[in-house]
Amino acid sequence: MEKMIEKFYKSLGKGKIYGTKCKGCGEFAFPPKAGCKKCGAHKMKWQQISGEGTLHLYSSGNLPPMKFAKYHPYAYGCVELKEGPCFFTQIEGVDVSSVEEIEKENEKLPRKAKAKVKKMAGMNIVVFKVVKSQAKKKSKKKSKK
Numbered sequence: 353m354e355k356m357i358e359k360f361y362k363s364l365g366k367g368k369i370y371g372t373k374c375k376g377c378g379e380f381a382f383p384p385k386a387g388c389k390k391c392g393a394h395k396m397k398w399q400q401i402s403g404e405g406t407l408h409l410y411s412s413g414n415l416p417p418m419k420f421a422k423y424h425p426y427a428y429g430c431v432e433l434k435e436g437p438c439f440f441t442q443i444e445g446v447d448v449s450s451v452e453e454i455e456k457e458n459e460k461l462p463r464k465a466k467a468k469v470k471k472m473a474g475m476n477i478v479v480f481k482v483v484k485s486q487a488k489k490k491s492k493k494k495s496k497k
């Protein structure tokens with residue numbers, strides 16, 4: 353298992369994000385796992401994730417781990433990868449300035465998000481950035497009252 357973690361982080365350093373896919377049933381795991389949670393097989397192969405996901409909910413990181421404290425506040429949420437698994441991580445591109453803003457933005461979810469590798473506290477971590485939806489530009493023009 354430690355070898356897997358090592359490989360995972362080494363790949364992140366190169367900007368590549370890997371998960372594992374079960375050779376038995378095809379179940380995808382992210383972060384990489386040594387065994388399949390679906391069929392119990394231990395034959396997993398490495399597979400790069402597409403990076404596409406859907407943000408389902410987020411909140412602000414109220415209790416960040418100490419080493420991340422200087423980045424506080426940041427958004428922390430649940431992203432469903434295109435490949436299947438849900439992943440909890442830091443979310444970029446959403447508002448965490450107040451509880452009200454967080455609630456408002458959560459109402460707009462789910463939204464598309466894209467994975468990227470970010471260096472934080474000297475570590476490479478996988479974060480997701482929400483994709484600005486350009487399709488439906490609701491008439492948000494500042495109509496002066």
Ligand SMILES: [Zn+2]
Nearest residue numbers: 374377388391
């Ligand atoms: Zn399996």
